[in-house]
Amino acid sequence: MTATTDAQVRERATALRAELAALEDPKIRAVNEKHGDDHGVNLTRLRAVAKREKTNPDLARELWRTGDSAAKLLAILLSRPTQYTQHELDEMLRAAGSPKVHDWLVNYIVAKSPHREALRGIWFDDADPVVASAGWALTSKRVVKDRDGLDLPGLLGRIEAAMQDAGPRLQWAMNECLAQIGIHDPALRERAKDIGERLGVLRDYPTPPNCTSPFAPIWIDEMVRRSEAR
Known part of the structure; x- marks a missing residue:
């Protein structure tokens, strides 16, 4: 130039x-x-x-x-x-x-x-919770599109241990990952819902009419219902 x-x-x-x-x-x-x-x-x-x-x-x-x-x-x-x-x-x-x-x-x-997968690995455990939230967001996308190679039970364990006390943006990203695991993996659905129910993260989140609550148990059930109704 x-x-x-x-x-x-x-x-x-x-x-x-x-x-x-x-x-x-x-x-x-x-x-x-x-x-x-x-x-x-x-x-x-x-x-x-x-x-x-x-x-x-x-x-x-x-x-x-x-x-x-x-x-x-x-x-x-x-x-x-x-x-x-x-x-x-x-x-x-x-x-x-x-x-x-x-x-x-x-x-x-x-x-x-x-570079998305390399960056997912770099960001996932970053000490900055905002940066880590990007790693979790990319992990959620893999749960939806390409779960091969992901340790989904291990992810649920980490979510169960850390989501409740995570900062707002990291908590939101971890909650999304929890919901996507429950939506897309029938074998882990009840465990995902149980974790969401016990932790109560975003249970009272204000949700506009005709929108789905981000509270994981409700989110999972609604997305599964829509999928089965097609």
Whole structure:
């Protein structure tokens, strides 16, 4: 890339940050801040910007480097999962900051990256519970799509021992793994439900009408019911 092109990328990133700033809505920011997110951009509008810009790895990297959460979300949408090295993805995850950036990075980029399994192993036992939650999230995806090689009873044992006292984001990720094991492995379903029942994690989580509770026993039963009704 020439110096002129580098300058053009920086100029475009600056223009996009100004556009995102103009989309800031104080009411959206107030709601987002209750969940730990530090931006106020409507995500439907942000996605429209990404659709217009199309995939652009160089611009994505420049936006990510700004450190701004809305710019990072846009960067993720402009990225190719294959454009980042394992080391880059590890650094990005640790610098993700807000929950929404963390979730989008894991689900839209890392989960589709050729480095996903290596990173799952690195993050799974990380001392930082937020980083560890990414390892558990990737493990949940393997439970759903490719359980071969996973020690599911061992995972249930770890969940049973640690989920109740885990930090919020790690607890959420472990609970999802518990539910997915119960949904997708009939032989372990009752054990998964029993663990969820005894620990009571997310039992009282406020759930909107027509949505499924994240409380594992209810989640498992509902997903199995839907599967059997097809």
